[in-house]
Amino acid sequence: MEYTVRRAGLDDIPALIELRAQMFATFIDDSSKIEVMNEYSAGYFREKIQQKEFIAWVAEDEGGEVVACSALSFYFLPPKPFNLEGKYGYISSMYTREAHRRKGLARQLLQEALDHARDTGLKMVKLHASEAGEPLYESVGFKKWNEMALVVGESD
Numbered sequence: 001m002e003y004t005v006r007r008a009g010l011d012d013i014p015a016l017i018e019l020r021a022q023m024f025a026t027f028i029d030d031s032s033k034i035e036v037m038n039e040y041s042a043g044y045f046r047e048k049i050q051q052k053e054f055i056a057w058v059a060e061d062e063g064g065e066v067v068a069c070s071a072l073s074f075y076f077l078p079p080k081p082f083n084l085e086g087k088y089g090y091i092s093s094m095y096t097r098e099a100h101r102r103k104g105l106a107r108q109l110l111q112e113a114l115d116h117a118r119d120t121g122l123k124m125v126k127l128h129a130s131e132a133g134e135p136l137y138e139s140v141g142f143k144k145w146n147e148m149a150l151v152v153g154e155s156d
Contacts, residue, residue, distance in 0.1 A: 001062055003100075005108050008056035008069065013045045015066035016056055016093065023095035027130070048073070056093065057112040059105045068096035070109035072116055072125070082123065089117045089125040094133060106136055114140065 008016060020041065021034050028034060048054035059068040071093040077086045091113050096105050117125045126145065129137050 001100075001103070003062075003067070003103070003105060003108075004060045005057060005105075005112060006060070007112075008049070008058045008071075010046060010049060012056070012058055012066060013042055013049075015058060016045060016069055016071075017041045019066065019069045019095045019097070020093050022097070023093065055113075055116060057109050059096075059100075059109060061100065067100040068105040068109055070094045070106070070113050072113040074122075085121075085123065087122060089113075089120075089122045091125055091127040094127075106133075107140075110136065110140065 017038050021038055024034050024037065025031070045054060045056075049056070054071060054073050056069055056071040058066045061067050070091065073090045073092060075088050075090060077083075077088065079086050091110070094106060094110065114125065126147075127137065127142070129142070
């Protein structure tokens with residue numbers, strides 16, 4: 001099967017929402033939380049895509065169905081010795097429908113995000129890797145990092 005990888009636009013928001021919901025369903029048992037997330041997502045994606053703060057890529061099959069996606073978001077921290085500008089990228093929303101896995105789509109979508117990160121001058125890109133995704137990320141040079149996290153407020 002042939003696939004087309006392209007940058008996502010506003011018309012792709014429903015597909016991004018659906019694929020991300022499927023991704024979260026692999027590790028969150030509460031479908032009501034995913035449904036609430038989906039309700040918030042359309043406005044978020046519309047705003048952030050228009051502001052170029054969230055850039056996504058999709059892979060379509062021969063029939064034009066979006067079967068995989070990836071995204072790159074931007075955030076800022078104070079200057080550090082290894083990143084004076086303080087601009088970072090965060091790769092997220094990496095998901096491929098089960099029937100289309102093991103065909104190189106995730107690698108191709110990841111490469112699109114990394115190429116864009118380099119083209120925009122980012123010094124560092126981070127992500128949260130699932131156990132299944134770790135080999136892919138390590139194969140392109142990602143390494144475990146020194147961060148920790150704490151939930152300071154309950155999510156609705």
